[in-house]
Amino acid sequence: MRIDAISIFADYFQALDLSLLGKAQASGILDFKAHDLRDYTHDKHKTVDDTPYGGGAGMLMKPEPWGEAFDDILSDDLNQTDDRPVIIFTSPAGEVFKQATAHELAQRKHLVFACGRYEGIDQRVVEYAATKGEVRLISIGDYVLNGGEVAAIAMIEAIARLVPGVIGNAESLIEESHSDGLLEYPSYTKPSVWRGLEVPPVLLSGNHAAIAKWRHDQQVERTRQVRPDLLDE
Numbered sequence: 001m002r003i004d005a006i007s008i009f010a011d012y013f014q015a016l017d018l019s020l021l022g023k024a025q026a027s028g029i030l031d032f033k034a035h036d037l038r039d040y041t042h043d044k045h046k047t048v049d050d051t052p053y054g055g056g057a058g059m060l061m062k063p064e065p066w067g068e069a070f071d072d073i074l075s076d077d078l079n080q081t082d083d084r085p086v087i088i089f090t091s092p093a094g095e096v097f098k099q100a101t102a103h104e105l106a107q108r109k110h111l112v113f114a115c116g117r118y119e120g121i122d123q124r125v126v127e128y129a130a131t132k133g134e135v136r137l138i139s140i141g142d143y144v145l146n147g148g149e150v151a152a153i154a155m156i157e158a159i160a161r162l163v164p165g166v167i168g169n170a171e172s173l174i175e176e177s178h179s180d181g182l183l184e185y186p187s188y189t190k191p192s193v194w195r196g197l198e199v200p201p202v203l204l205s206g207n208h209a210a211i212a213k214w215r216h217d218q219q220v221e222r223t224r225q226v227r228p229d230l231l232d233e
């Protein structure tokens with residue numbers, strides 16, 4: 001899978017060189033590159049922002065550097081009709097990213113994350129991107145970050161770990177929170193008694209059916225208490 005990210009703070013993405021995603025890059029399963037938007041400017045100050053038409057607070061990102069960045073990064077996709085690239089604009093005004101979104105995007109060949117800063121990006125950039133690929137505006141939750149980089153990193157990690165070969169033990173993907181619409185059950189390891197706190201006896205019973213039932217009950221109860229909204233979906 002190929003993933004590109006465009007940002008004025010490309011260094012943020014060094015976090016993706018660590019751990020399992022770093023290994024996936026080294027082995028070639030994941031081809032990730034962060035691009036500095038300022039590399040697509042031509043003035044001395046490498047300007048990427050300007051004041052909004054119609055007035056208003058703050059600065060907006062100018063369209064020209066974004067256009068050049070998309071032309072460059074998506075030039076190899078031109079002849080691809082079967083699987084268009086997906087261009088994701090990180091935005092608190094977008095659809096909310098869910099585990100289902102991660103599964104959907106993990107099936108695609110090429111993702112491009114466009115990380116805005118300031119008060120956002122000139123809307124024509126979104127229109128232009130739609131001529132180059134499938135556009136999605138995605139938020140990671142109902143709060144506002146200073147820019148899209150942290151949101152993009154969170155999404156890339158959630159997506160890339162679903163790509164076959166990225167996680168050594170694929171079974172661990174099956175029984176985790178959100179994989180079946182419920183939160184994960186609580187887990188325990190040795191010792192069986194720690195500081196006077198005991199592991200639930202059913203887990204030591206060797207009765208697999210009883211263990212499976214206990215775990216499922218715990219999932220439902222936990223979800224009911226912490227995230228009742230998930231039970232309505």
Ligand code: ADE
Pocket residue numbers: 090091092138139140141142143144145146147148151
């Ligand atoms: N940029 C700023 N806030 C964001 C959010 N919640 N999700 C995605 N991108 C953002």
